Amino acid sequence: xxxxxxxGEKRVFMTGNEVVAWACLAAGADxxxxxxxxxxxxxxxxxxxxxxxxxxxxxxxxxELSAGFTTVGGVLAGLKAFTATAGPGNTLxxxxxxxxxxxxxxxxxxxxxxxxxxxxxxIYSQQEVTMTTQGGNGEGIRIVYSxxxxxxxxxxxxxxxxxxxxxxFPTFVLGDGYQAKLRESVTLYDPEERGYVRVPSEKYVGKxxxxxxxxxxxxxxNTYNTEEELFEVLQQHITDxxxxxxxxxxxxxxxxxxxxxxxxxxxxxxxxxxDAVKELxxxxxxxxxxxxxxxxxxxxxxxxxxxxxxxxxxxxxxxQGQLAKLVKDAIYGATxxxxxxxxxxxxxxxxxxxxxxxxxx
Amino acid sequence: xxxxxxxxxxxxxxxESKPHKFCPGCxxxxxxxxLGEAIDELGIQDRVVFGCDIGCSLLSWDFFNCDxxxxxxxxxxxxxxxxxxxxxxxxxxxxxxxxxxxxxxIGGIVNAASRNEKVTVLLANNTVYAMTGGQxxxxxxxxxxxxxxxxxxxxxxxxxxxxxxxxxxAITGDGAYVARGTTSNLKQxxxxxxxxxxxxxxxxxxxxxxxxxxxPTNWRTNAEKTWAFIEKEMxxxxxVGEKKNPFEAKKEAQQNG
Ligand SMILES: Cc1ncc(C[n+]2csc(CCOP(=O)(O)OP(=O)(O)O)c2C)c(N)n1
Ligand code: SF4
Numbered sequence: 304x305x306x307x308x309x310x311g312e313k314r315v316f317m318t319g320n321e322v323v324a325w326a327c328l329a330a331g332a333d334x335x336x337x338x339x340x341x342x343x344x345x346x347x348x349x350x351x352x353x354x355x356x357x358x359x360x361x362x363x364x365x366x367e368l369s370a371g372f373t374t375v376g377g378v379l380a381g382l383k384a385f386t387a388t389a390g391p392g393n394t395l396x397x398x399x400x401x402x403x404x405x406x407x408x409x410x411x412x413x414x415x416x417x418x419x420x421x422x423x424x425x426i427y428s429q430q431e432v433t434m435t436t437q438g439g440n441g442e443g444i445r446i447v448y449s450x451x452x453x454x455x456x457x458x459x460x461x462x463x464x465x466x467x468x469x470x471x472f473p474t475f476v477l478g479d480g481y482q483a484k485l486r487e488s489v490t491l492y493d494p495e496e497r498g499y500v501r502v503p504s505e506k507y508v509g510k511x512x513x514x515x516x517x518x519x520x521x522x523x524x525n526t527y528n529t530e531e532e533l534f535e536v537l538q539q540h541i542t543d544x545x546x547x548x549x550x551x552x553x554x555x556x557x558x559x560x561x562x563x564x565x566x567x568x569x570x571x572x573x574x575x576x577x578d579a580v581k582e583l584x585x586x587x588x589x590x591x592x593x594x595x596x597x598x599x600x601x602x603x604x605x606x607x608x609x610x611x612x613x614x615x616x617x618x619x620x621x622x623q624g625q626l627a628k629l630v631k632d633a634i635y636g637a638t639x640x641x642x643x644x645x646x647x648x649x650x651x652x653x654x655x656x657x658x659x660x661x662x663x664x
Numbered sequence: 665x666x667x668x669x670x671x672x673x674x675x676x677x678x679x680e681s682k683p684h685k686f687c688p689g690c691x692x693x694x695x696x697x698x699l700g701e702a703i704d705e706l707g708i709q710d711r712v713v714f715g716c717d718i719g720c721s722l723l724s725w726d727f728f729n730c731d732x733x734x735x736x737x738x739x740x741x742x743x744x745x746x747x748x749x750x751x752x753x754x755x756x757x758x759x760x761x762x763x764x765x766x767x768x769x770i771g772g773i774v775n776a777a778s779r780n781e782k783v784t785v786l787l788a789n790n791t792v793y794a795m796t797g798g799q800x801x802x803x804x805x806x807x808x809x810x811x812x813x814x815x816x817x818x819x820x821x822x823x824x825x826x827x828x829x830x831x832x833x834a835i836t837g838d839g840a841y842v843a844r845g846t847t848s849n850l851k852q853x854x855x856x857x858x859x860x861x862x863x864x865x866x867x868x869x870x871x872x873x874x875x876x877x878x879x880p881t882n883w884r885t886n887a888e889k890t891w892a893f894i895e896k897e898m899x900x901x902x903x904v905g906e907k908k909n910p911f912e913a914k915k916e917a918q919q920n921g
Contacts, residue, residue, distance in 0.1 A: 333750070362749050368739060368771070369745075369772055372735065372742035372743045372746060373743070373745050373746030373749065375746060376742065379746070379750075380750035382751075398736060398739070399736075402735065402736055507731075508731035508754070509713060509747075510731075512710065513710040513729075514728075514729045514730050516710075523733045523734065524732075524734040525736070526722050
């Protein structure tokens with residue numbers, strides 16, 4: 304039962320959803336609660352096929368409200384619990400995730416974005432950025448990773464469990480339908496062999512002893528009687544969040560030093576941007592890229608430095624300015640002009656990025 | 665003149681959070697008293713996790729010396745299900761009102777019941793959305809005047825009140841325990857709650873108890889009228905008794921050899 308899911312290193316060719324399932328196994332996730340929605344279904348399929356060998360659990364619930372809230376329950380009971388969803392499922396998931404924010408529950412959610420609004424397409428988009436980073440009523444006290452290839456899906460899913468349990472904020476891995484369904488090469492590895500130290504989980508309810516006799520009862524609530532009471536709790540959460548942010552923020556940048564134009568993109572669109580920058584540089588254009596890996600907390604300071612040096616920021620995203628909003632907020636007051644390349648619900652090719660860059664340079 | 669002593673609080677109650685925050689004459693306190701005594705008698709205080717809903721039940725978030733989780737409106741059943749699935753040793757009690765259970769949370773309850781989740785759901789039926797100020801709930805009685813049906817509930821327009829235990833006993837599998845008690849018969853109510861907990865302890869199936877409970881504040885009734893409404897009107901429509909009883913089935917099976 305306690306056999307390791309992955310020993311050593313394995314070079315494999317598989318879909319993103321399969322990679323996620325393996326990452327959750329490797330991370331030591333104990334239980335998945337889920338509800339079917341394309342394009343994340345195969346995470347559940349692969350998980351349920353593998354778990355009898357490793358003594359892990361699964362529950363298929365009646366909807367995403369329930370999937371999210373049972374995941375919350377799993378975490379309260381002290382298990383590394385996770386769920387996966389997309390699109391309208393992500394919409395429903397925001398209710399349990401706002402409870403996770405309020406109670407500081409390290410729930411891990413994999414989102415494989417699909418088209419929106421509403422049911423839209425089952426395939427692909429980057430339109431769940433605003434919802435995943437800011438969803439729910441409240442302040443968006445959560446962590447969101449945006450991987451751009453299968454290796455990162457594996458790495459950041461692993462990391463998500465540790466970040467969540469270390470800092471106790473709900474944590475999301477924001478993939479998309481292309482990453483979910485595409486097959487590509489990836490190295491799966493035993494995380495411990497690479498020095499990954501599992502942050503232990505801890506029970507919120509059901510700790511040893513009798514509450515009120517040999518320990519205090521755990522009383523968790525999300526309703527407060529007075530504004531001041533809530534304010535105080537939130538001040539603490541926000542202080543913790545701000546303290547955590549520099550430790551968690553991740554980004555990548557290249558060729559920004561002398562750039563007249565810096566292209567900003569995240570997730571799968573970044574792949575096209577990376578190639579576009581290479582091509583443009585070869586042709587002699589002064590172009591670089593900036594890629595936020597954590598969309599929340601956002602690498603604001605790092606991008607602002609660039610936005611004060613370069614002439615223009617070209618924001619490429621498969622949405623109508625959801626990343627752009629994060630960028631504008633982050634660089635407020637900086638001198639760079641923002642130029643959009645927004646294609647909501649469809650992919651963006653290297654050629655399109657190159658063409659747009661030349662147009663605005 | 666001798667003064668009768670205060671009736672003892674259940675051991676599992678948390679003295680620090682008493683007196684509790686329900687209105688005088690509220691049914692919630694009585695249901696929770698039965699629950700507290702049942703927990704004491706079964707000796708499970710160290711294993712219980714108490715989940716309460718939004719609605720007046722949320723006032724019980726620190727009611728017990730038990731771990732407690734106050735969740736979203738209608739979502740208490742899934743949260744308790746999630747805990748139970750993660751840690752089957754815990755005794756998970758979901759506590760809610762008729763709005764939380766039969767309206768917004770019905771999907772959660774029906775599906776937990778269908779799956780025969782080994783959790784205990786306790787639902788206080790006071791015929792109104794109490795905390796939000798007395799609107800119509802799934803259990804408002806025909807003709808009963810409430811804020812969103814000021815001329816009385818018209819079944820033609822709004823349907824008939826939800827018969828929760830009847831429905832749940834119809835959709836649960838073997839091993840489920842389903843009953844309806846009333847705060848006007850606390851001994852019986854406690855015995856139902858105790859069986860609902862025992863059923864979970866035995867790992868048999870879903871357990872569900874609805875308790876008819878008064879809301880004098882929203883009903884705008886004095887003590888006498890509160891009891892009259894529960895005993896004379898509610899019990900006419902909401903039949904008290906056990907709807908599904910695996911304990912009986914077990915006894916019969918034993919007798920039949
Ligand atoms: C999603 C959501 N919708 C509405 C509300 C507002 N709300 C708070 S309490 C309540 C009614 C509770 O009624 P019931 O469940 O019957 O419990 P009672 O107050 O009668 O004990 C409502 C609708 C809410 N908190 N959350
Ligand atoms: S409003 Fe009604 S249900 Fe709520 S505490 Fe008061 S009496 Fe009880």
